[in-house]
Amino acid sequence: MQLSRNGIEHRHLFKFGAIRSEPEALALAQARRDQLMQEHPEIPRWRTVERAICNGKPGGIAFVVGPDKQSSYWCAETPMADGTLMRETFSTARFSTAAKQLAIAERERQLSLMVAGFAVKAELDAASNRLGNGQNDAAMYGIVRHKTYWLVKLERSRQRFSKTFSFAKLGGVQDALAQAQAWRDDVVRQHPPVMRQQRANKLRSNNKTGIVGVTCVLGPDGRPRQWSAHTYIGPGKLLQKTFSVYRYGEDAQKLAIAERQKQLEQMEGRARLHPVEEQVRSTSTRRASRTSTRIEGRSDDGARSGKSVADSARTGGERRSGG
Numbered sequence: 001m002q003l004s005r006n007g008i009e010h011r012h013l014f015k016f017g018a019i020r021s022e023p024e025a026l027a028l029a030q031a032r033r034d035q036l037m038q039e040h041p042e043i044p045r046w047r048t049v050e051r052a053i054c055n056g057k058p059g060g061i062a063f064v065v066g067p068d069k070q071s072s073y074w075c076a077e078t079p080m081a082d083g084t085l086m087r088e089t090f091s092t093a094r095f096s097t098a099a100k101q102l103a104i105a106e107r108e109r110q111l112s113l114m115v116a117g118f119a120v121k122a123e124l125d126a127a128s129n130r131l132g133n134g135q136n137d138a139a140m141y142g143i144v145r146h147k148t149y150w151l152v153k154l155e156r157s158r159q160r161f162s163k164t165f166s167f168a169k170l171g172g173v174q175d176a177l178a179q180a181q182a183w184r185d186d187v188v189r190q191h192p193p194v195m196r197q198q199r200a201n202k203l204r205s206n207n208k209t210g211i212v213g214v215t216c217v218l219g220p221d222g223r224p225r226q227w228s229a230h231t232y233i234g235p236g237k238l239l240q241k242t243f244s245v246y247r248y249g250e251d252a253q254k255l256a257i258a259e260r261q262k263q264l265e266q267m268e269g270r271a272r273l274h275p276v277e278e279q280v281r282s283t284s285t286r287r288a289s290r291t292s293t294r295i296e297g298r299s300d301d302g303a304r305s306g307k308s309v310a311d312s313a314r315t316g317g318e319r320r321s322g323g
Contacts, residue, residue, distance in 0.1 A: 001029040003036050010036050046111040049118045053079050059110070061103050064089075074103035078110035081117040086110045142184050143177070150180040156191040196267045213260040214253075217242075227256035231263035239263040 003010045012032055014025040050058050059078035066072045070093045077087040088106045090099040142154045150165040163183055170176040202212065219225040223245075230240040241259050243252040 001033050003033055010040075046115050049081075049115050050079065050111075053081055053083075053114075053118065059085070059107070061100075061107050063100070074099045076103040076107040076110060078107065078114050080114055081121040086113065139181070142188075143180050150176050152180050152184045152187075154184065154187055154191075156187075157194060159191070161187045161191070211257060211260070213263070214256045216253075224252070227252045229256040229259035229263060231260065231267065233263075233267055239266070 001010075001012045001014065012029070014029045014032075016022045016025050019025040019028060059076075062075050062077075064073055064075055071091075072093075073089045073091045075087065075089045077085055079085055088103070088110075090102045090106070092099045095102055142152055144151045144153065146164075148167055150167075152161070152163050152165070154161045163180075165176040165180040165183075167173050167176050170179055213229060213231055215228050215230070216224050217226045217228065225246075226242050226244045228240065228242040230238060232238050241256075243255045243259075245252045248255055
């Protein structure tokens with residue numbers, strides 16, 4: 001027996017051999033199916049969509065009583081996938097007892113539009129190339145679509161890069177996207193993230209020793225008791241080593257500084273800003289290299305062609321002079 005209810009799969013096996021006969025196994029499977037259907041009634045599609053977009057404030061039908069009978073009305077309202085709220089009212093003074101039925105019919109129409117709009121938005125989100133964790137993939141990294149333009153927005157070492165690419169000015173959505181991606185690739189290639197070692201050596205405001213990654217532990221008398229070198233290499237990997245002043249004397253600090261440098265040597269690569277950062281950089285670098293090669297090739301061909309023309313002209317002139 002297999003049954004899907006509100007996104008949850010229910011599966012149960014009823015083996016003939018274990019239940020004596022096939023008819024009895026079938027009867028038990030049907031009974032289990034009926035029980036699950038009763039315990040887990042199917043949630044309408046519109047209710048699932050409404051819960052997903054209404055932020056805890058669903059729409060519906062309501063009767064609003066005014067200060068007098070003339071101003072009372074039935075109201076139908078439904079949240080839309082784009083964040084707007086569709087709302088329509090039906091005055092009892094104008095529509096009498098039919099106002100409620102009109103509001104119900106309007107609510108049904110709004111729900112249909114809500115579900116259709118949600119489906120379209122889901123398709124657009126899927127087409128916007130997102131990773132499983134919700135982040136953009138390499139094609140759309142740093143790029144966000146707005147109503148009439150693409151926005152490229154990146155940050156490197158507290159320096160922000162931002163530029164818009166208008167659909168109307170650049171020949172449409174796809175042409176504007178291509179130019180946005182090219183500009184994004186240039187920024188990524190020209191401004192790579194800092195090396196991890198460089199970032200690890202940045203002196204922070206709460207540092208008390210003036211040496212990054214090296215700390216001093218004081219004794220009860222306020223004098224240095226030990227010097228410690230520590231470096232965070234990666235998730236779950238922290239390198240740390242201490243040097244006692246009692247054992248090493250004034251050399252304890254120097255030993256800690258030297259140990260810190262050894263620890264930094266184990267740190268490789270650049271700071272990771274985004275899961276696809278390196279992919280975008282390598283792709284844009286290869287593309288730039290191919291473009292440069294083509295340009296140089298055309299320049300060489302042009303030079304050779306110009307030289308051939310000059311040689312031909314020179315030869316022709318010599319022939320004419322000799323004749």
